[in-house]
Amino acid sequence: MALPKLLKDLMSLPTAPFLESAVMDYVERTCRKLAGVKIKYDRYGNLLAHYRRQPRKITPLAFVAHTDHPGFAALKMVQPRTLRAEFRGGVRPEYFAGSKVRFWNNGQWVKGRVLKLSKTLPPKLPGGPRVPKEAHIQVGKPIPPNTLGMWDLPEPTLRGDRVVSRACDDLAGVAAMLMLLQRLCRKRARGEVYCLFTRAEEVGFVGAVGAIRARTIPKRVPVISIETSSALINAPIGDGPIIRIGDRVCVYTPQFATFCVRVAQELAGRRKSFQYQRKLMDGGMCEAAAFGAYGYAVIGICLALGNYHNMDTHRRKIGSEWVSFKDWQGMVDLFEALVLDPDGPDAVDDSLRTRIDGLFEENQALLRQE
Numbered sequence: 001m002a003l004p005k006l007l008k009d010l011m012s013l014p015t016a017p018f019l020e021s022a023v024m025d026y027v028e029r030t031c032r033k034l035a036g037v038k039i040k041y042d043r044y045g046n047l048l049a050h051y052r053r054q055p056r057k058i059t060p061l062a063f064v065a066h067t068d069h070p071g072f073a074a075l076k077m078v079q080p081r082t083l084r085a086e087f088r089g090g091v092r093p094e095y096f097a098g099s100k101v102r103f104w105n106n107g108q109w110v111k112g113r114v115l116k117l118s119k120t121l122p123p124k125l126p127g128g129p130r131v132p133k134e135a136h137i138q139v140g141k142p143i144p145p146n147t148l149g150m151w152d153l154p155e156p157t158l159r160g161d162r163v164v165s166r167a168c169d170d171l172a173g174v175a176a177m178l179m180l181l182q183r184l185c186r187k188r189a190r191g192e193v194y195c196l197f198t199r200a201e202e203v204g205f206v207g208a209v210g211a212i213r214a215r216t217i218p219k220r221v222p223v224i225s226i227e228t229s230s231a232l233i234n235a236p237i238g239d240g241p242i243i244r245i246g247d248r249v250c251v252y253t254p255q256f257a258t259f260c261v262r263v264a265q266e267l268a269g270r271r272k273s274f275q276y277q278r279k280l281m282d283g284g285m286c287e288a289a290a291f292g293a294y295g296y297a298v299i300g301i302c303l304a305l306g307n308y309h310n311m312d313t314h315r316r317k318i319g320s321e322w323v324s325f326k327d328w329q330g331m332v333d334l335f336e337a338l339v340l341d342p343d344g345p346d347a348v349d350d351s352l353r354t355r356i357d358g359l360f361e362e363n364q365a366l367l368r369q370e
């Protein structure tokens, strides 16, 4: 089997923080073909797609995914074949020297190799690694300033259930949201949903914070942050998409988590092949934390990711990232079920209360015996 076109196309595109135009153009072109989807850019260049068709009287949802991936931006040729470039995103310093890279120059990849890390910043956390800032890179020909660079890794493929790509994070999320919009349009589904495609997440949610300040998503709309997140011992690849109830710094909105879990449970009941996980992914943070800090109701949905940020910890080399294709398909199914849920995120869910009240009624007489 081959990768679906959306995944293959998106994962083949060049992208890096603040240099996401190829991905944005692709998202825009795809959305323009969809009747019922309106698009607009906010003043920071984030793209909002809005699907609305005879909406029911329930609160709509917003999905958010970022369009960048850790990568380089060319600064200056310091010698005829040596480029000084900035690195944007979280990759440990020991992965740089000797690794192969490629720069997207006038519609063509130009290959290169990192000679050395020439500048690092102090660790973000006490005891953590220093933060790579600039590298000297040997390149095949001169590269103009602000050209984007990525690790030189093979084109995306499907191997068994593995989607292997130089950038799953977060093009897998972007593709899943586009797939959702395509499905809703094809089915002429009744409902309303926002899909926000953000910029520069990898340097600290910069696009998302811009979108929050610009009120790109209405404040009353709860936000589902879509991510790939480093697989954990208790959150493995292949056990289904993960409803992420929090991250390294905060927990998300409990009532909204209850809604998502209820919808996932019901979907699992209807469709035996659907699996999901409910986890605290505390390895990192995601855009849900930013939206939550500004008062939005938030939750995360993520895919467990292998070789997080291209760090192949077994071979100690730069390598392709990977996710499970089945997890990805399950994630799109879950998106659809969330959007089409008849009750919506604001309905009061008192199932837990009913259950514990039942236990109380059953046993309360014993409290009085002594």
Ligand SMILES: [Zn+2]
Binding pocket: 066, 169, 170, 201, 227, 228
């Ligand atoms: Zn990400």
